[in-house]
Amino acid sequence: MWREEAPPALDAVHEILGSHERDPGELLQVLIKVQHCYHYVPDGAVALIAEHLRVTRAHVRGVTGFYSFLSDHYLGEYVVYCSDNITDRMQGSTGLATYLCNRLNVKLGDTRADGRVSVHYTSCTGLCDQGPAALVNGLAVTRLTRLRMDLIAELINKRAPLGTWPSELFLVEDNFRRSDVMFRRSFEPGAALQAAMRRGGDDTLRDIQHEEAVDPSSGHAWRRGADETLKELYRSDLRGRGGAGFKAAIKWETCRDISAPERYVVCNADEGEPGTFKDRVLLTTYTDMVFEGMTVCGYVVGATRGILYIRQEYWYLKSHLEEVIARRRDANLLGRNILGTGFAFDIDIHWGAGAYIAGMETALIESIEGRRAKPRKRWPLPVVAGLNRRPTVVNNVETFAAAAMIALKGGAWFAGHGTAHSAGTKLFCVSGDCERPGIYEYPFGVSVREVLRDCGGLDAQAVQVSGPSGVTITRIEFDRNLAFEDLSTVGTFMIFGPQRDLFDVVCNFTHFFRHESCGLCTPCRVGTSLLANLVDKVAAGKGSPMDIAEVERISQLLKTTAHCGLGQTAPNHLIDSLLKFRAEWDKRMVTTDFVPAFDLDAALHEARQLTGRDDALAHL
């Protein structure tokens, strides 16, 4: 671990704290700024932060220790995180990471002796259609090659400020390959909100604007518009796009109907499921649609505050998002007097700091409140007691975009697309072995085969639908449909061509879950580690059928006893792999006998080195 010779000056910490309220909820946002400024959270900063935000030092250290992008030791002037999704690996990421380390003369995970740089792996950065990808001081770089790694190493070695780096390194493309009814046209800011307020009749918007009531939300016209918009949402049968598929209208109505002094609208842009990148594209190109969906939600449920919780992998979108929010405020689409009606609603951005679990809605709320992103107890649901224990609607980015379009075009229009139980269209994030990776919009119900045909991936041997926590689809299942009735999905669609070793996929996913388990509950905390060790053992050619039986047993334990969705779904890919690609496991079995949990001869290596012995008895 790299140690600075002297503790750094803490002026910048004071400055950062000065721009934040003395509110514990600010902790994570403060720590992110401190990390960006110092490339770690210096010990001296811990006490200052704790004092200013009225939390304990232990809490500051606990939050720092939880998130991947926060560190209690110095990482270097340049910090490189190489994306470690299977799609990055298929594009050569591991070789490139090693190559970069060699060029920089630094060991993976260590800070170089001169304090200049460190290189790490991180979970999927959501750039699978243009990988291999990495983050350099928080900014995404794409389409990495040896040539690009040479350039990056050179820029780091000559200490070039990030702002002077060639912009093509940071080019992130939408790759929107197919649009359907939702995303065919650009979205006119304000249109959906006006439509929502006019739902009570053509004059409602004007009526709301002229309502005399002190609290505009108690006015008749206001309520009529909100009620009618909710009815449209019911008509639309919109189900949550984050994967679980809960009906949005029920969530919104429950939130609205609970008596509370305050309510919140939270947009989940954590998008941590490896292979998923639709929210990134929506927030890049359909930003207004998303924010407008949140604002419509605020109008319907009676909330005044919306929060966009976004993963830090998308830090490069920061100024864009802030500009859109500022523009919407200027246009009276956010702020204290939306469309001149007195409706007040505003949106803050909260950044994540590297934690897949934060995509789970109660963990996300904990994270917004500045804590470790640990899932809460099952009850009460966030819609009853969420952020600050107030009723809170948490919906996915794509759900809010759909809600905006429903407000604009009506529920029947939306329900006219898709299938009986999966209304509307869905964005699919296509990556892996195909000719045209990117974003595809289809009505729900499209078959796996049709997506494969359109993206040029028909020779696939398998598709991972809905990410590592989802389901592995084999060739004989390609006619299955992507819809809640059949293959329920957040939209992730990773394609594995015939040349791929599917056991590499198993290893990557198993390690992902070990890395991302929050550690709260026993089965997930310990089980994901045990599973990773067992899979490594099999991968190393030291597995036996007993190890397979053990994988199956632990998988079942996680499914039944884990506290939240992460642990319950972490073994899905293992169960699928053993069911559908058993040969990949069997061919790695060296014996039907028991094989030790560790390599016996390797366990003598250290002693051989210390004694200089290499005789026959010094080996096992």
Added chain:
Amino acid sequence: MSPDPRKTFRLDGREIPFREGQSVFDAAMAAGVYIPHLCHNPDFEPHSSCRLCTVIVNGRPFASCTQPAVAGQDVKSDTPELNEMRRSLTEMLLVEGNHYCPACEKSGSCRLQATAYALGLQDTHFPQFFPHRDVDASHPDIILDRDRCILCGLCVRISRTVDRKNVFAMTGRGIATTIVVDSPSGLLADSRVSRDDESVKHCPVGALMMKGEAFKIPIGERPYDKALISEDSVAQFQAREAAAHG
């Protein structure tokens, strides 16, 4: 308030009465049915992290300590499948840390050990993790031995809600999660903890212990040397219920 006799749920075929708002776990224990557990101490808010108290409610698994009792629901707890899973969870806790029962002062009073006894565990099955964890013996009265910690979070919760000192927190993530102490040095010695704190009295294992009390009760004479934790827990719980609700 005593349970409404008309309101019951079925637990392993037996009708269990409950009070409104009571959890499945609390109602079961009050009725004399033991459900194995480690992170839950009925005097404090439940946490549902150890998962030993998992039961099947109307066909779906839930942690009984946080699952509200509902009239008419069908709950299964004492089944071979669930008990096998409880054994596995206990084995996981045992291999995850460094538990040297023969050298541990908590032996015989340890709820992890006693729960393993109650589940009939004769071995730990999984490979040992042998993690490197710090021992904090800096405080004159209290020792924090992280090797023995099972991350139940009781000290964190009690220090926050009862002692109102927030001495303990968790840091790290996943398998690397550990307890961190609130003090400038991170050591107990310069924290606000004191031997009268509730937080240091309810550790189910030997992670938080008082100094100077070793062998006050001889080995063999300790609570779980003599009684099964199942009987002991139920008796304690019923006494508490009787005191609180007549």
Added chain:
Amino acid sequence: MASKRKIATCSLAGCFGCHMSLLDIDERLLDLLELAEFDRSPINDIKEIKGMVDIGLVEGGLCNAETVRVLHHFRDHCRVLVSVGECALTGGIPSMRNHHSLKACLEESYIRGVGVENAHIPDDPELPLLLDKVYPLHEVVTVDYHVPGCPPSADALWHVLSALVAGRDPHLPPALLKYD
């Protein structure tokens, strides 16, 4: 009964405490010897198992190459292999060295230790080479039954042995299940 059951025992990285406990079954040893006879064991100083034995009791964990070889020998020559005591089951007290690197342990003992002369780490080929860590038995071979305790009580050992000799499941009743 046609022939007596054969029992073999050994102590690896242990303290022989489990063997002491075995002797503590006292006069029941005589009952046992009616039904079984001891093959390789420190009790009779037989060094090698000849042929197969029915029951192997192994005390202690694995700390060096020799302990691994003996365990393999037992696994190969025992129809039923029993892990006896905490060290065999979990690594036990000897595994407390796993908190330190092997280098640190050896340097503390043979280089920096109090009163060390001619400081060097022993490298004689006759000495068993140490494993990086102390391991429980079940990580290296399949173990059929486990008897916890430090040591397991004489009653627990008697319960298990008499069950195994009679061909019964040796599961310990609650009163005999102890880890300390």
